[in-house]
Amino acid sequence: FPSHDTIARIYAAEALGKKGGLEALNALSEALQKEKFWGVRVEVAKQLAEIKLDRTFAALVIGLHDKDARVRRSVVEALGKIKTQESYKVLKPLLDNGDASYYVEATAAKVVGSIAAAKLDEKPKEDKVLKLLKSILVEKAGWNEVVRSGAIAGLSEMKTSEAALNVILEYTVAGVPQPLRLSAIRAL
DSSP states (O other): SSSEEEEEHHHHHHHHHHHOOOHHHHHHHHHHOOOOOHHHHHHHHHHHTOSSSTTHHHHHHHHTTTTHHHHHHHHHHHHHHHHOOHHHHHHHHHHHHOOOOOOHHHHHHHHHHHHHHSSSSOOOOOOHHHHHHHHHOOOOOOGGGGGHHHHHHHHHHOOOOOHHHHHHHHHSTTOHHHHHHHHHHHOO
16 A cells, blocks of 8 residues: 555555455455554445455454444445345444444444345344344434434335334334434335
8 A cells, every 4th residue: 555645545445446356355454454544444444345255254354343433334334245144243243232433333233134135045034133123223212313223224124024114114103203203204
């Protein structure tokens, strides 16, 4: 990665993502751990998701412990593109135990719903994901309803689930905090 220019390092990450292959994966993996500027690490996580190799998953998981919430959020989104049972397993603790950032939790909730909805041989059982997202709706009221809106977004990813639809409908009624109610209405 060029050391002097942030924009150049972002372009380098994009070029490596397009190139693909093990060499690019290794360079991006190292950058996710060593790059100083959070904005470059965000781009690195996005580009890692474009490399379709088994090792990509392990490279991304390390980024879940990044000190910057914006990077962790980008890593969660990237893991959502991989859509595997393993992705679900590493994201679930973010919902069970929380994250320092509401936005990271909200993104994890949405991604978990998208993994459950994907056409995969091995994936989390829909009823388990429904239970998880419903528990967030019950327990995670908080700042501007960010996390619970993420759970609504996760439910909306489960487009063929009548049970998910019914949960969303519960949050469209009068009396639900407005930010959450608007999220539910948009999700419909």
